[in-house]
Amino acid sequence: MELNARKKKILEVIIRDYINTAEPVGSRTLSKRCNLGISPATIRNEMADLEDLGYLVQPHTSSGRIPTQQAYRYYVDEIMEVQKLEKMIRTDIHRGFLDHNTELGPTMSHTAQVLSQLTNYTAVVLAPRVTNFNCKHVQIVSLIKNRVLMVVVTQEGMAKNIEVTLSQEVDTILALKLSNVINGFLKNTILSEMSSDLIDQIQELTPEESKLVHEIIPHLKKALVEDASEVHSTGLTNLFNYPEFSDVNKIKQLINIVQEKQVLSEMMTSSDGNRVIRIKIGSENDNENLKDFSIITSTYELDGEMMGAFGVIGPTRMNYDNVSSVLNYIRNELNLHISNLLMK
Amino acid sequence: MELNARKKKILEVIIRDYINTAEPVGSRTLSKRCNLGISPATIRNEMADLEDLGYLVQPHTSSGRIPTQQAYRYYVDEIMEVQKLEKMIRTDIHRGFLDHNTELGPTMSHTAQVLSQLTNYTAVVLAPRVTNFNCKHVQIVSLIKNRVLMVVVTQEGMAKNIEVTLSQEVDTILALKLSNVINGFLKNTILSEMSSDLIDQIQELTPEESKLVHEIIPHLKKALVEDASEVHSTGLTNLFNYPEFSDVNKIKQLINIVQEKQVLSEMMTSSDGNRVIRIKIGSENDNENLKDFSIITSTYELDGEMMGAFGVIGPTRMNYDNVSSVLNYIRNELNLHISNLLMK
DNA sequence: GTTAGCACTCGATTATCGTGAGTGCTAATA
DNA sequence: TATTAGCACTCACGATAATCGAGTGCTAAC
Known part of the structure; x- marks a missing residue:
């Protein structure tokens, strides 16, 4: 039209x-x-x-x-034409990231902070996920009696904890052995393809140990499939200053959105025609609670693989220009820092 | 008077x-x-x-x-006289806990859920802390190049991750060796008393390895001292239904409270004359944001040691009777389940 | 195609006025 | 002396009315 x-x-x-x-x-x-x-x-x-x-x-x-x-x-x-951010702001952001790129967690919360500050809306950042595919190493740590912690390390150097209760007691030495067995596996295959048959072929295991491995593998698979990314959000109260949010019901909706981390996570990672900046206005959002909001998101990558997403939630009357510019620049910064952070 | x-x-x-x-x-x-x-x-x-x-x-x-x-x-x-909860409600709560006591995390969120549901206020639950004193075991896991993950396990079987970047690359084998060295230490002494001198006395270390241990220990100490407990909160929107919260500013205050996890954590764990149920009304709270609220808290224990705290935030016009009864009962349940969970 | 002019609409603001639930005071009562 | 009935008074709240003004659509002239 x-x-x-x-x-x-x-x-x-x-x-x-x-x-x-x-x-x-x-x-x-x-x-x-x-x-x-x-x-x-x-x-x-x-x-x-x-x-x-x-x-x-x-x-x-x-x-x-x-x-x-x-x-x-x-x-x-x-x-709308997306403008480049002012030089001063760009250098400010860049410096900020330099000060916060020692660990993954702080980098994520810093990103959320910066986003909400620069846009005056509510910011959401999804940390990288740990999945079947990038799982490089699993360390089993004995906690107490038959409870163990499985630490999953990815190729990119991220870690994730999974706590489980097993049928038998596991001490430090046994934990080490189990770790070694599973890691031996991971050299050749990815986790999701580790079948019962394959486990049975391992020579060096006693029947008890074999049983434990049989218990552990499904737990690992399940945890990595179900796992939703960590969600950092900031600036919830930013929106309260806009006149459309003097209504308590709108605020309720917003809080519900931010708390439904699973939904948020799926929404933000679902690809949308490979656009770099994705804009969903009002009822374009599938989520009922988001019908009165607009959400602009983008993603960050490592080696061309999507690692996570971030974005901004605000009124439909959102400053689309500014937010797009900001996301655009932050995306570049994140790509840069995440690669420094994980691969260095 | x-x-x-x-x-x-x-x-x-x-x-x-x-x-x-x-x-x-x-x-x-x-x-x-x-x-x-x-x-x-x-x-x-x-x-x-x-x-x-x-x-x-x-x-x-x-x-x-x-x-x-x-x-x-x-x-x-x-x-006020604190009543015993109705038998039906008691059994309901008890069953609920039985269904959620497989892991620590879920138990904590379940507690928050139950609290906010039974009281119709906002619930806050602090998970147990990992400290210098209960640290039993440290497992160092190589992440990538010179980044490692330190998994700290407590006597009670809780775990905590600490990620750090070291001055040298650490592979799986070196990580194992470093773990062993530190754990050898932990057999005889607590972490906060691990000094440079003590480290230097270890025989089996190369100069490089020794240097790494010297780097690791302060990181560990620092992380365990600074560490704030995980905070679970639920039922933020419960309060919106009360007429005193039709004011957006009150809502802002509430959100600020719940987000300042550090403050919340300190406030809830500071002992108050060893009362089981602690009630702070309006300006009795030190925190400025809490001046218009009342907060009722309690703690849960393991072997007489305080493990964590939980409570309810609501208007000063709070139903003190009911909330006290609920907290009282939940406290017993938590004590029971936490000990099953951690020590079993 | 554009514009000036005009009558009209309607939300927002302000003013006015009862209404009623509540009070404090006084005097009578038990 | 403590209690109560009676009464005049206060004031938030809700309804009604009056005014204002930013904005509109329509018509006729440019």
Whole structure:
């Protein structure tokens, strides 16, 4: 659906204005703001057209108009151009990362911090996941009696704990032996392909030990499949300052979103036509709680493999320009630092 | 400050009523509710006295009265009697715990869940801490190049990860050796007393290895001292249903409290005259954000050692009776299950 | 096609006025 | 002397009305 240049310009100004003020914008205010030399009356006609086309609505007969979701979508697709961040801000961010890239956890929370600070919305960051495929090494540590800790280490050097209770007592020495057996396996095959048959072929195990390995492997598989990434979120209260969030119900929705980490995680990692910056506006979101919000996300990578995701949740009246610029730059920074961090 | 029986009774009824309704209570309503055969006029006189004594205030000249913080304190200390929970609820809780006591993490979140459900307030649970004193075993796991993971295991069978970057590359074999050295130490001494001198006395180390041990020990000590317990919280949105939380600022305060995990953790573990159930009302809380809330906490133990804490945050107009009963029972359950869980 | 002019709409703000639940005080009562 | 009935008074709250003003759509002139 193409709009002529003037309609496009008018729509742009309306959206920009509404994003800033959250007030319906009327023809008079508009004619002052955009210097097209058009009178309010003309603008009214154009606005009526834009309303017919589904880009604007009037909250009340005698008030200005506000953009619809369709308008935001049009804005994002056809009007907005993602700017490079200001140099000063870029260097600030860069320095910040340098100060926080010693460990993975702190880097993640720092990212969330920076995101929410720069955008004034709520930020969410997903840490890298540990999966079947990148599992390099498993260390079994005896905890107490028949409880053990399985530490899974990935090729990238991330670690994850899995605690289980086994049928027999496991002491330090046995734990070491079990670790060695499993790691012997991992040299040749990935975890998800470790079958019962393969385990039975191991020579050096006593029947008891073999039984333990049979117990351990499914636990490992299950934990790595089920595992949701760690989710860091910040700036929940940022949104409270916007007038649309004076409603307690909206706040409830937001809190529910941030707490449903599993859902959040799936949503953010589902690929969307390989776009670098993914924008979901209002009801474009599948999640019921997100219908009144917009969410902009991106991902970070290591060696071309997607490691995790991060993004920003805000009102549909979101500053899409700024957020896109910020995500874009943070993405680069993250790619850089994560590779330094994990592979160095 | 002693009150005569009638004043005490009147104060009690007022508090109970206000806790239920959040409405100022007047003399007429009151005379119907408490069957003391006293006329509203008499009650008015008594109420005026109670106001002079600081137990009641009037929001407006011509409205009923509401209890002050001092009144709640009096109620909690002198009036309230903690009841045993109903048998049905007790068995419900007990069964719930049986279904969730396989691992420490799930038990903690389950506790938070149950607490917030039974009280309709916001629940907070602190998981057991790993400290210098209960550290039994350290396993060093090579991550990648010069990054290692230190897994600290406590006497009770809990584990904690600490990730560090060292000055030299550490492979699997070296990691094992370093683990053995440190564990040899731990047989005789606690971590905080491991000095440089002691390390230097170890025979079997090459200079490089010795250097690594010198790097590792401070990291361990630091992590165990700084470590705040894991904090589980649930039912944040429970409070939104109470009229006093229609104000967005109160909600902000609440969220800030729950997010300042460090503060929360310190507050809940600071002993308070060895009371089993600790009640802090409004400004009795040191934390600025908590001034408008009440918080009731308790602790759970293992072999007489305090392991962690749990509690409930709500309005000052909190149902102190019910919450106390619930905490009391949950405390017993937790003591029971934690010991099964960790020592079994 | 654009614009000035005009009547009209309607949400928001302010003002006014009862209503009623509550109070404090006083005088009568047990 | 403690209690109570009676009464005048207070004040938040809700409903109703009046005003305001930013905004609209329509028509006619440019």
